[in-house]
Each structure stands twice: as C-alpha cells, then as structure tokens.
Amino acid sequence: MILPSDFYARPTLEVARDLLGKILRHRGRGGAAAGRIVEVEAYIGEDDPACHAAPGLTPRNAPLYGPPGVAYVYLNYGLHYLVNAVTEEKGSPAAVLIRALEPVDGLDLMRRRRARAKWRRGKPIPSDHELCRGPGNLTTALGITLAHNELPLTKPPLVIEDAGSAVEKIEWTPRIGIRVGTEQPWRCTIAGHLSVSGSRAR
DNA sequence: CGTTCGATGCACT
DNA sequence: GTGCATCGAACGT
Numbered sequence: 001m002i003l004p005s006d007f008y009a010r011p012t013l014e015v016a017r018d019l020l021g022k023i024l025r026h027r028g029r030g031g032a033a034a035g036r037i038v039e040v041e042a043y044i045g046e047d048d049p050a051c052h053a054a055p056g057l058t059p060r061n062a063p064l065y066g067p068p069g070v071a072y073v074y075l076n077y078g079l080h081y082l083v084n085a086v087t088e089e090k091g092s093p094a095a096v097l098i099r100a101l102e103p104v105d106g107l108d109l110m111r112r113r114r115a116r117a118k119w120r121r122g123k124p125i126p127s128d129h130e131l132c133r134g135p136g137n138l139t140t141a142l143g144i145t146l147a148h149n150e151l152p153l154t155k156p157p158l159v160i161e162d163a164g165s166a167v168e169k170i171e172w173t174p175r176i177g178i179r180v181g182t183e184q185p186w187r188c189t190i191a192g193h194l195s196v197s198g199s200r201a202r
Numbered sequence: 203c204g205t206t207c208g209a210t211g212c213a214c215t
Numbered sequence: 216g217t218g219c220a221t222c223g224a225a226c227g228t
Contacts (some may be wrong), residue, residue, distance in 0.1 A: 055214080
C-alpha cells in the first residue's frame, strides 16, 4: 500500500520514525528498484541551522515550503543527488532525508547503476548491503535524479509503500555529515543494520 | 583503528 | 568566490 499524503502531514520526528521499515520504490527506464528504509534524518524549520530552509525561502529550497508528501531532491557536492520527503503542512518547511536502504528489488539494476557512476568506474561492484548504504549511493542505485524533485511520493514512478514490515530496534542519534545542528538527536536508524551508513565494520 | 583529501556542480553572498 | 545534508581511497597511528 502506498503511503497517503496524510502520512507526511505530521510532526517531522514522527514521520521520520515511521518511515523506518517502509519501502522506497522507483520504476524507471531499465526497470524497477526498491529498498527498505533503515536510516533517516529530520530537518525541521528555519530555526534548524542544518535545514536548507535556514536562510529562508529561496528557489532551491521552495519544495520544503510546499505540501507534504512531495520529494525534495537536490545535488550535493556536485556529485550526489539526495532525496527527502517533505513533511508538515504547507508553509512549514521541514523534511526527512532518506540516508540508507536495505535492497529489496532490482538488485541487478542497482549493481549496474552503481558500477556506471562516473566517480567509481572501474571499481569493484559493491556487496548487496552496500548498494544503498548512504544517501548519495541510494539515489544512484534507484536512479533518482533532479528530474524527481517535487514529484509526489504518493504515485508512480517514485513512491513509498507500507509493506507491513516490522522494525526491530529504533535508535536516535545526532545527525551526521553536517557541521551545525549536531546537538539534535534527529537521525533515526534501525540499530545495527548492516546497510546503515557511518563508521562500522564492512 | 583514525584522519585527510580530491572529484565535482551549483546556489548563494 | 565560498561552501556544502558525500564517497571512498590513501595515508598516518
């Protein structure tokens, strides 16, 4: 079942927690690929210094101010696309960054896309649990680009589904990869999952 | 183990 | 011109 837009029209920390265990699915050229969400981060409002809404409304961050249940995709470091789900009501800028997935469908397609990525051409193909480990890696594996910015997550080609998957143990920690706003424990993970990013044994 | 750093595009000041 | 919500290799302990 595809999550309705109501799901996203709630406090961002609740949406973040409830997104764990859900399925992010993309049907595009070359086929379908999907993964189970195991790591997310919340970015909440203009008062959150790490949120893209911190400078106020700009053309780039406009999707954050729009209706909930929409994808906010942007290019980071000139290399990686990052995908967020917009939350809360229209006019209240907040979103959940999807940071890692456990691959579920389309593993071959994911391997091909990861191998094709220009910054790692000629490198070994990642193992299964590394295919969607990290926010830049998962968009590469699913084929998500700037073209998906502002698309509703409630209808194909890009959707989030409830597969009835139970989540083992949820853990809240500070957000990573940012230089401000690290005091908030707004990173939510399935504790110990192999596909969660950050330092850990491979 | 840990830290550093290059590749790369674009929004923003 | 500066600074990123990154990745992964290359180095130092």
